[in-house]
Structures are given as structure tokens and as C-alpha cells.
Amino acid sequence: xxxxxxxxxxxxxxxxxxxxxxxxxxxxxxxxxxxxxxxxxxxxxxxxxxxxxxxxxxxxxxxxxxxxxxxxxxxxxxxxxxxxxxxxxxxxxxxxxxxxxxxxxxxxxxxxxxxxxxxxxxxxxxxxxxxxxxxxxxxxxxxxxxxxxxxxxxxxxxxxxxxxxxxxxxxxxxxxxxxxxxxxxxxxxxxxxxxxxxxxxxxxxxxxxxxxxxxxxxxxxxxxxxxxxxxxxxxxxxxxxxxxxxxxxxxxxxxxxxxxxxxxxxxxxxxxxxxxxxxxxxxxxxxxxxxxxxxxxxxxxxxxxxxxxxxxxxxxxxxxxxxxxxxxxxxxxxxxxxxxxxxxxxxxxxxxxxxxxxxxxx
Amino acid sequence: xxxxxxxxxxxxxxxxxxxxxxxxxxxxxxxxxxxxxxxxxxxxxxxxxxxxxxxxxxxxxxxxxxxxxxxxxxxxxxxxxxxxxxxxxxxxxxxxxxxxxxxxxxxxxxxxxxxxxxxxxxxxxxxxxxxxxxxxxxxxxxxxxx
Numbered sequence: 391x392x393x394x395x396x397x398x399x400x401x402x403x404x405x406x407x408x409x410x411x412x413x414x415x416x417x418x419x420x421x422x423x424x425x426x427x428x429x430x431x432x433x434x435x436x437x438x439x440x441x442x443x444x445x446x447x448x449x450x451x452x453x454x455x456x457x458x459x460x461x462x463x464x465x466x467x468x469x470x471x472x473x474x475x476x477x478x479x480x481x482x483x484x485x486x487x488x489x490x491x492x493x494x495x496x497x498x499x500x501x502x503x504x505x506x507x508x509x510x511x512x513x514x515x516x517x518x519x520x521x522x523x524x525x526x527x528x529x530x531x532x533x534x535x536x537x538x539x540x541x542x543x544x545x546x547x548x549x550x551x552x553x554x555x556x557x558x559x560x561x562x563x564x565x566x567x568x569x570x571x572x573x574x575x576x577x578x579x580x581x582x583x584x585x586x587x588x589x590x591x592x593x594x595x596x597x598x599x600x601x602x603x604x605x606x607x608x609x610x611x612x613x614x615x616x617x618x619x620x621x622x623x624x625x626x627x628x629x630x631x632x633x634x635x636x637x638x639x640x641x642x643x644x645x646x647x648x649x650x651x652x653x654x655x656x657x658x659x660x661x662x663x664x665x666x667x668x669x670x671x672x673x674x675x676x677x678x679x680x681x682x683x684x685x686x687x688x689x690x691x692x693x694x695x696x697x698x699x700x701x702x703x704x705x706x707x708x709x710x711x712x713x714x715x716x717x718x719x720x721x722x723x724x725x726x727x728x729x730x731x732x733x734x735x736x737x738x739x740x741x742x743x744x745x746x747x748x749x750x751x752x
Numbered sequence: 753x754x755x756x757x758x759x760x761x762x763x764x765x766x767x768x769x770x771x772x773x774x775x776x777x778x779x780x781x782x783x784x785x786x787x788x789x790x791x792x793x794x795x796x797x798x799x800x801x802x803x804x805x806x807x808x809x810x811x812x813x814x815x816x817x818x819x820x821x822x823x824x825x826x827x828x829x830x831x832x833x834x835x836x837x838x839x840x841x842x843x844x845x846x847x848x849x850x851x852x853x854x855x856x857x858x859x860x861x862x863x864x865x866x867x868x869x870x871x872x873x874x875x876x877x878x879x880x881x882x883x884x885x886x887x888x889x890x891x892x893x894x895x896x897x898x
Contacts (some may be wrong), residue, residue, distance in 0.1 A: 613787075688758060688762070699774060702773065704773075
């Protein structure tokens with residue numbers, strides 16, 4: 391009999407992919423036992439009833455699940471817990487991306503790999519969002535990681551768009567030119583600077599009215615400031631909107647108003663915005679590295695490099711060729727069905743139910 | 753479109769992209785500028801060095817007390833006339849809001865290290881200022897004697 395199945399994650403924030411995934415799992419785990427979420431700190435960003443890890447009191451037959459995306463002190467609580475241990479690996483950005491931008495973050499990321507490896511001998515079950523992530527787990531000593539895709543709330547994109555933002559974006563579109571969109575934290579590994587350079591090239595030689603919307607949390611201010619300096623140097627600062635974090639209704643409006651989703655990200659453990667774009671009917675152009683190819687399947691136009699010429703040419707191909715665009719959109723709509731809640735729940739059931747049932751009987 | 757035709761179509765599109773991309777690059781007379789970090793040493797500008805110890809403490813507290821590090825950096829920057837890079841230097845001990853809140857031994861070590869590096873930079877600048885002042889005094893002295 392299990393006394394609890396409790397998850398530990400660095401934070402639990404509305405709109406965050408790992409947080410959403412953890413809340414879905416919580417609902418699943420609650421079929422077996424008391425299921426709670428614990429985070430590093432108690433502050434008002436916490437959602438889903440999560441509590442600070444300091445309040446965790448181990449039960450005699452608990453299962454503890456640690457979500458890993460950066461070095462965390464929660465690993466100590468996890469390691470000290472007496473029961474079965476599950477790790478859910480969401481990957482972490484290689485430190486080299488931050489070395490020039492945020493040394494402390496780079497330091498934390500450097501320590502993440504060590505922490506992950508140290509946990510391997512005490513973990514009973516390892517989960518990973520993607521095959522790419524599972525391979526990384528194997529490389530540091532995890533014997534049999536299972537792939538369970540991240541659980542998303544794509545249906546929520548059917549909901550209300552922020553009317554005010556939608557109207558503003560419609561007015562913006564009336565100025566003419568294509569609208570490129572990228573959604574993701576503004577930070578070095580997401581490669582927004584490659585998009586700025588590509589847009590500059592595209593405006594000079596293809597479409598002078600083209601604009602780029604960069605939507606996402608300002609995570610690395612030194613990088614964001616440099617991004618603005620780069621846009622000024624390329625004379626495209628008036629053609630680029632760096633919105634910062636936006637409410638969900640506004641995010642939907644951006645997806646609905648854009649012409650193409652372009653990603654130059656250099657490291658993704660999964661890539662939820664790629665699926666969000668597909669769900670919203672946007673054709674996707676993406677740098678095909680790390681977990682990106684397995685997330686998008688054959689439903690995106692993948693490029694081999696972040697060269698601005700190649701990115702601009704790829705975006706141009708999609709915008710110019712209606713048949714190509716329509717096929718990408720149609721395949722995108724089919725691709726997201728692979729990650730529909732019901733489908734992923736089947737994977738969760740097939741992966742976790744036998745294990746949890748066995749542990750409950752032990 | 754069936755999968756085989758689609759794979760063939762994509763392969764053709766990607767070939768054209770490679771050619772078009774090369775053409776776009778070739779159309780530029782000069783290489784495009786690229787992003788440039790402004791590192792810690794460059795961030796140690798006079799603005800930062802002009803802060804009193806009390807102000808340094810206040811600026812760091814503004815960030816540490818903030819729920820969002822990026823927002824905190826901007827608040828501190830605006831309040832004390834710093835760039836975000838300078839503001840980031842002040843809180844280099846904390847990698848994330850979580851790390852800042854936690855105030856672990858690691859963070860304390862990093863605070864100490866950052867402050868020590870800052871002190872080294874300040875000392876270096878003071879030596880340079882002293883040398884410049886000395887040179888200026890000598891120049892003035894020579895000018896007077898001439």
C-alpha cells in the first residue's frame with residue numbers, strides 16, 4: 391500500500407511546461423495514493439496547490455518523483471526520502487550557452503550534470519520527455535529510462551483570445567509584410583539573435599515590411615539587452631517586438647496572428663511551443679537539433695544551421711509557396727494528435743501503472 | 753500528399769533553401785553584425801563604482817527581494833542609474849530567484865567571490881586613477897617650471 395506519490399519541482403507556475411506536466415501527473419497519481427506537489431519556495435507564483443518542500447513529511451511507503459531541469463536542493467530531500475524514487479528528466483541547457491551571459495546560471499548548469507549522475511544509483515524508475523533526453527540519462531548511468539512525453543494543455547488554445555491584443559496585432563498586420571513568431575524564454579540557447587539577423591536579411595532582400603514577434607519571459611536580461619543592441623545595429627529595432635512574458639490570452643492572439651513560427655533554438659529537451667504553433671495552425675520552420683526533430687516529426691521544415699541566410703530562405707519558402715505551407719499546417723494538425731492528452735495518458739498508464747501497482751503490492 | 757511524396761518535396765525544398773540562403777548571404781557586402789555580450793569587466797563602469805556601500809546593499813536587496821530576477825535587475829538598474837549588466841554584477845551571487853531565496857553556502861561563497869573580484873577591480877581602478885593623478889601633477893609641475 392502506497393502512502394503517497396509526491397512530486398518535487400523547482401517551481402510550479404501557471405503556463406510553465408514542466409508545471410503543467412506535473413499537475414497532470416498529480417491527477418494520475420491520485421488514483422493510487424495521496425499525491426502532492428512540492429516546490430523549492432513558497433511564493434505567490436505557486437499554483438496547483440503546491441507547497442514548499444520544507445513541509446514534506448515522508449510517509450513509510452511513499453513514492454517520490456523529482457523533476458530535473460536544473461541543479462536543485464530538492465535533490466537532497468529526494469535522496470533522503472525513504473521510499474521508491476522516480477526521476478522525470480526534462481533536460482537542462484548546456485552551461486556553455488550561459489558562460490558569457492550569466493555566470494551564476496552557468497555555474498548551476500555545470501553542477502546539474504553532476505547532480506543527475508549522482509542520483510542514478512538510487513533511482514528506481516527514470517522517465518524522460520523524449521528519446522533525446524532518455525539517451526542523455528543513459529549516458530550518465532541510468533539503466534532503462536522510459537520515454538513519457540510531456541503532458542500539455544493544447545486544448546486551452548481553443549479558448550478565448552485576448553481581444554485587445556488580437557486587435558492590436560491585426561492593426562499591425564495592416565502595415566503589410568509577413569509576421570514571424572517565436573515563443574520561448576529570451577535566453578542564449580533559444581537563439582533569438584539568429585532570428586534577428588535572419589529577419590534583417592529577409593527585410594533587406596525579400597520583404598521590407600516583415601516583422602518578428604519574440605514572445606517569452608525575459609530570463610537573461612544581459613542577453614535581452616544585447617539582443618536590442620543587435621537589432622539597432624542591424625537597423626531592425628522598429629521591426630522586432632520583444633514582448634516579455636504575456637498572459638495566456640495574448641499568447642493565443644500571437645499564435646493566431648502570425649504567418650510563420652520560426653525557431654533557431656540550439657537546445658531543446660522537447661519543445662512545447664513547436665506543438666502549440668502547430669495546434670494553432672501555423673507552419674513551423676525550425677533548427678533541427680537535439681529533441682526538435684522527434685517532437686515535430688515530418689510536420690516542420692527543418693534547417694541544418696542557424697545561418698541567417700538559411701533561416702530567412704526557409705521562412706521565405708513557407709511564406710511564398712502556398713502548397714508547402716498548407717501541407718505543413720495539415721501535417722502539423724496531425725502531429726499534435728500524437729501528443730493529445732488521451733494519447734499521452736495511454737503512455738503514462740502503460741509505463742507507470744504496472745510499476746505503481748507492483749510497488750503498492752510490495 | 754503521401755509520406756513518400758512529402759519526403760521528396762521536403763528534400764527539394766531544403767536544397768532550394770541552401771541555394772537561396774547562400775544567395776542572400778552573398779547579397780550582403782559585409783558580414784552581418786552578431787550579438788555581443790557585455791561582460792562583467794565591461795559592466796564595472798563608473799556608475800557602479802560610484803555607488804556607496806549602502807546603495808550596493810539596497811540594489812542587491814531590490815533584486816533578491818524580487819520574485820522575478822529579470823524584473824528585479826531592471827528595478828535595481830532604474831533605481832540606481834545602472835545598466836542591467838551592472839545590476840547583474842551586484843547580484844552575481846544569485847543565479848535564479850530560487851538560488852537567491854535559498855541563500856545556501858554556495859551562494860554565500862559566490863557573493864564573497866563576487867565582492868572580492870569587485871574589490872580587486874576597484875583597487876585596480878584606484879591605482880590607475882592614482883597613477884593618472886600623479887602623472888597629471890607631474891605634468892602640471894613641469895608646465896609651471898617651464
